[in-house]
Amino acid sequence: MNKDLRPKARVAKGFRDVGPDEIRGLRTMLATIQRVYEDYGFEPVEQPFVEYTEALGKFLPDQDRPNAGVFSFQDDDEQWLSLRYDLTAPLARYVAENQQSLPTPYRSYRQGWVFRNEKPGPGRFRQFMQFDADTVGSASPAADAEVCMMAADTMEALGIPRGQYVMKFNSRKLLDGFTETYKIGEDVKLTWLRALDKLDRLGKDGVALLLGPGRKDESGDFTKGAGLSDSQIEASLAFATATTLDPQFVSGSASGEEGLRDLQAMETLFAASGYGKDRVRYDSSVVRGLEYYTGPVFECELLMETKDEDGRTVRFGSVGGGGRYDDLVARFTGQKVPATGFSIGVSRLYSALKLVGKAQESNVLSPVVVLVMDKDRQADYWRMVMALRGAGIRAEMYVGTAGMKAQMKYADKRSAPLVVIQGGDEKARGELQIKDLRLGSELAANIASREEYAAQRLAQFSVPESELVAAVKQALGN
């Protein structure tokens, strides 16, 4: 093959491979989340990775080509298909399609990969996993409150202590109300929302710049500001840093007062259920997605701090968010169906758990490897492996074709705890040898000369054939 035509072995940009430790750790974490959601009575459901682009609502305006940001391709019949970019839009499609047969309210959960065709960043990939729970068909703030409490319970079930996480909530209606009360025009409302969203990162001064004349960042890039007046900026900052619901910020605004009533109802439920402000609390700087949230919005933040590679202190920040989206199903049916939901960024939450030592990686022991000393006796080795498996011990027979030295290397790379060796000599005596690789490498570290190394068989002992299982069990126990 022409060398120039050889492809480079490399993972696609923004994607990554996942190894066994992480897979096992993720499984454990996902199982915990599932258990909590099942306890709450939510039902699992799954949708495909691919939806019709129109179902995701992602066509460019006035064009028959899909929006940037989504991976799209055309089917045989020229219809546009897209990889899902979240789990909410496909759920809305599912509910719209199956409305007759689903209970109302319909409460469901699911986990899955989603895809975004955009520039990857640190900790941001073009394929990542989300874990969603949604309640479709209830306009009650109880549904929003339930989702928040469930998220809080999930964090604790994962081992994050109370006080190290917080479920923050706000309402788009409240935010809308403020803009009405303080006469912030529709044209700058999005800029206003984006600025508030950056409060924890940029601080009051940075946000003030974004609300006013604009801000230049360290790399020299300039972000246009909202051009608000000083009094509007002052009120916005007071609003965004308030820790309790304050009617004066939305006085005279119908939607603001509606938002206020929703949040008060949620607070009542939290208090009645014993969820204090250390778990769930109002935070007026929570903004979330600008497009589709219509009522309460929430965000789950991890508060614990760790050091990054350079030794700087970093907060984890948001590991999930959600809110009420009353218009999503209506896109299909024309009927307004109130819905609310919460989405966990699985990879992000996992790396957070890993950093605080709450992820359960590699609790699976590597298998015991039975060496093939005599190729004609594979059946014998196979029986040993079956006996070990029968006793609940992970075990495998070497299935390659190489000699003993390579088999030992294989077992080492595999991080096998033990190997079982039975060559002609042992067979003749009705014995086999068990070698403890973990102990052996410890002992070898103290050997400095070739003679000493060659003179002994480290961490290796003989047992009668019949005692294979018992001896392996005992050796593993050490």
Added chain:
RNA sequence: GCCGCCUUAGCUCAGUUGGUUAGAGCACCAGAUUGUGGAUCUGGGGGUCCCCCGUUCGAGCCGGGGAGGCGGUACCA
């Protein structure tokens, strides 16, 4: 998208004012050891110096363009 930094062996990186055959550590393979991974020693394989164009007697090094990576910022359902 915008701004900055970076790209030399599988990995981490040296490489002098532009000058012969481009190096190290780790990893890998082999031997010392014909039945032993891991210690030790010896040897070995590995390179489009990111790509293209230019300057030059001569480019890993200088200039231009491009690609890729990293970081910040913007956008983010």
